[in-house]
Amino acid sequence: MSGTLSALPGRQADRARWLVRLAWIALAYNLLVIVWGAVVRITGAGAGCGDHWPLCNGVVVPESPTMHTLIEFSHRLTSAASGLFAIGLAALAFRVTPRGHPARFGALLSLGLIILEGLVGGVQVLLGLTADSTDPARGFVQGIHLANTFALLGALLLTALWAGGGPRLRxxxxxxxxxxxxxxxxxxxxxxxxxxxxxxxxxxxxxxxxxxxxxxxxxxxxxxxxxxxxxxxxxxxxxxxxxxxxxxxxxxxxxxxxxxxxxxxxxxxxxxxxxxxxxxxxxxxxxxxxxxxxxxxxxxxxxxxxxxxxxxxxxxxxxARLPAPAPETGASSPGTSSAGARV
Incomplete structure (x- = not known):
């Protein structure tokens, strides 16, 4: 086992429980963000903020926004909230878990993948690979975006499992x-x-x-x-x-x-x-x-x-976690190698 956190005293145990909850909430929330991102694509609202990123039409908050601008801008806000979830998850993981705990790795990996997710989306906007663009590069970027999304979901899932005391993955x-x-x-x-x-x-x-x-x-x-x-x-x-x-x-x-x-x-x-x-x-x-x-x-x-x-x-x-059985030593000499003892 990666080590259960339930045996921690008082306030530390409460924080550990919040780590588990936050990991599952972050996973569920990111699923909603993914769906909303698909709505942006389906409605053709990807160019709602023009070719500006991270600003929207050159400003922080768009003025007199169209429906497409509202859809795209709201997606950027929900994506930014994903980043805040990831930062909080990483901070809490380092606060309540010991050094070397896999939940720390999972939380940092999730944060890195969320940052990469935002950068890929930004590249897509800056290169004009949105709305009605039929540039073949748009298909490539779209595929990379999906692969990163899947990796992010997997990282968040493993973080939640490890935070709850799940076994370390070997x-x-x-x-x-x-x-x-x-x-x-x-x-x-x-x-x-x-x-x-x-x-x-x-x-x-x-x-x-x-x-x-x-x-x-x-x-x-x-x-x-x-x-x-x-x-x-x-x-x-x-x-x-x-x-x-x-x-x-x-x-x-x-x-x-x-x-x-x-x-x-x-x-x-x-x-x-x-x-x-x-x-x-x-x-x-x-x-x-x-x-x-x-x-x-x-x-x-x-x-x-x-x-x-x-x-x-x-x-x-x-x-899968049982150690390999020791080899028979009946006819072995002291210098015999046991290289075959693998799971």
Missing amino acids: LRGQGRVGSLSFIGLGLLLLLGMAGAVTALGDLLFLPADGSTPIETVKRDFAATATVIENLRIVHPLLAVVSSAYLAWLAVWLRRLRPDAEVARWGGVLWGLIAVQMLAGFANVALKAPAWMQLTHLLLACAMWLALVMLVYRAMTAPG
Whole structure:
């Protein structure tokens, strides 16, 4: 275990409980900020503050703002509040946890990722990669933005778990559990990045009324199609591959690391995969209405958090934390190496 904080005396114990609460609140709040960021994209309000950042239209507080300005400016305010949450989380983690406690690392990582999140958003605005821009660089930045968002959610989740006394995560010596789990995390990360590009394509190049998915794909590869349109097909193809792999991974981890929490989060991941696949089909059939895009995004975040939980529980299951058994010494000489004693 990383060390429970519940045994601390009086006021320190109260602060430790607040650390756990603050970590979970920060995670939930950032989910809301992510949804509001998607609203900014869907409404085309990304240029609501012009090409100014961190100022809005060259001033701190916009005067006579339009609706797009209000949407963009409110997103910047909510994002700034995320930074304040992260600063408070890091300060409290260093106040109530001992040196070397993983909650300190998680809180600092979360703060760093929130700063990076703001910088990526700022670059997007300063380069004019907002509103109706069809620059291929916008798709790239959008994908980076999503990858950083997923990393931030994962860091906040681990911080909350560690603050609550969860086991320290040991990456070395995990064997195939580690390597296959990281493949799953990487696949879902790539899927999310591809989804960000596809969502952008659906916004800029909405399928025509009455057109079929096949007709849309043909248009995406027409001579006049942009790179963003060309890449729109990647997401559904990658979704099929990733979903199959993650479903297999959940079963495999349950067998290799038989633990109640591993089984529980494997089942949650299976359920989310099924719901997300249905949402994906509905998104295509309905031609990506705003409410469906937001639902799809929230489910993607839930899938990512469920996978992080599954991998964390598998890597910290009791069997994974047991030391390797000592080798038999019957026929060994004093100088014999025991290099094979690994988990």
